[in-house]
Amino acid sequence: MARSALAPQWLDYPQDPNELGQAAWAASVARNSGGELTVSGLPVSELAREFGTPLFVMDEQDFRSRAADFKAAFDAAFTDLCGGVDVYYAGKAFLCTQVARWVVAEGLRLDTCSGGELAVAQAAGVPGELLSLHGNNKSAAEITRAIELGVGRIVVDSLDELERVGRLATGLQQRAKVMLRLTPGVHASTHEAIATAHEDQKFGLSILSGPDGVIPAHAAIDFALEHEWIELLGLHAHIGSQIFDADGFAMAARTMLGVLGWVRDTHGVQLPELDLGGGYGIAYTAVDTPSTPSLLAEQMAAVVAARCAELELAVPRISIEPGRAIVGPSTFTLYEVGVRKDVQVEDAAGNLHPRRYVAVDGGMSDNARPVLYDAQYSVALASRMTDAEPIISRVVGKHCESGDIVVKDAYLPADVSAGDLLAVPGTGAYCWALSSNYNYLTRPPVVAVREGQARLIVRRETESDLLARDMGVK
Structure with a gap:
């Protein structure tokens, strides 16, 4: 299939829809022999089963290594100048x-x-x-x-x-x-x-x-x-x-x-x-x-x-x-796909082009950066591999806002459907920190993974948390 006319110039048509493009991901993120995304060897399906979705997944060693790298690099460059x-x-x-x-x-x-x-x-x-x-x-x-x-x-x-x-x-x-x-x-x-x-x-x-x-x-x-x-x-x-x-x-x-x-x-x-x-x-x-x-x-x-x-x-x-x-790179957000919708978009010349909307179980309440700063993100089908052709897609959230966009432009496999897991990399910074309870969604948990073991470092909010400050609740 050819490159979509709706794709921005910077977005290349993928030769392999299963390839991750490692620059945006934590060091330990890979696909296992079954094609499922893993972090520090732990499959995302296990994380979803234990902690639910949406879920912020942090590679602890990646975070710590990046922190140590900044300290070591700047000390090396400045030691002779100022200690x-x-x-x-x-x-x-x-x-x-x-x-x-x-x-x-x-x-x-x-x-x-x-x-x-x-x-x-x-x-x-x-x-x-x-x-x-x-x-x-x-x-x-x-x-x-x-x-x-x-x-x-x-x-x-x-x-x-x-x-x-x-x-x-x-x-x-x-x-x-x-x-x-x-x-x-x-x-x-x-x-x-x-x-x-x-x-x-x-x-x-x-x-x-x-x-x-x-x-x-x-x-x-x-x-x-x-x-x-x-x-x-x-x-x-x-x-x-x-x-x-x-x-x-x-x-x-x-x-x-x-x-x-x-x-x-x-x-x-x-x-x-x-x-x-x-x-x-x-x-x-x-x-x-x-x-x-x-x-x-x-x-x-x-x-x-x-x-x-x-x-x-x-x-x-x-x-x-x-x-x-x-x-930022140490963390990705894991979502579950809900519904999808295909639309026809008219270009300046009056020609129609297809675009798919893929809705997930989070959105602007866990990542406000796209609506605030027009921020661009990548996305990958995380729960499996596929041979389906990539089609131009837009990953959106479940909020009552047309601007509730998680990934504005991406090529996702055509067979992505309800129940699939999607992963959006680079969400460690200013996503959980800016998260909200818009539409009374509970804020997602954050799980840290190291050496194949996962543990909660911030638990998921509950509806009881949401109601705790409402003075009319009896």
């Missing part, structure tokens, strides 16, 4: 107590963005000094909690927030360790909703003059250095998410090091730390070409070394914040 790198796992991508413990065991630290994420870290026993607290509008309670926990750093986003931190630290008579998040003006090549370093968005302190002629970043630095109960550790930048090369990070590093040079020249102080954020991309489809931790580290180290030499500046301690790049 190594502090790698903070971005908990917003996916966080539970077990993951927090893995992160620490692999030598990483943990970045949190709310009181709730701090609570998970506390429950996991993560020491306060290994934690970071982010967020553009932290409450007084969250800041107080962070100071009392002795978190390694509070990343401050605005002058208002900095003043709030100062007041609370004064009241507690405890020094707050602070990094200032600046907007270095880098326009990352990513979706507008996840580009975070340009001027016209909510994050960070500008390095440009405001309407009053004041440069917010400079004013914040002045305030922090003068405050008795604030310890200014350094500066922070984050340019966005799902970025495939180091160019944007290099531009941000040059700008941020320039600000550190300004601090030295103006205040006679060398701030000891610089965080260059995260946002490293992963493969969701065959056309995505992510970099490697080693290559990213080498490119960033070269830029930092050159810029510091140019400024005659001591190299600060560097930190980074990978999240998606660690947890």
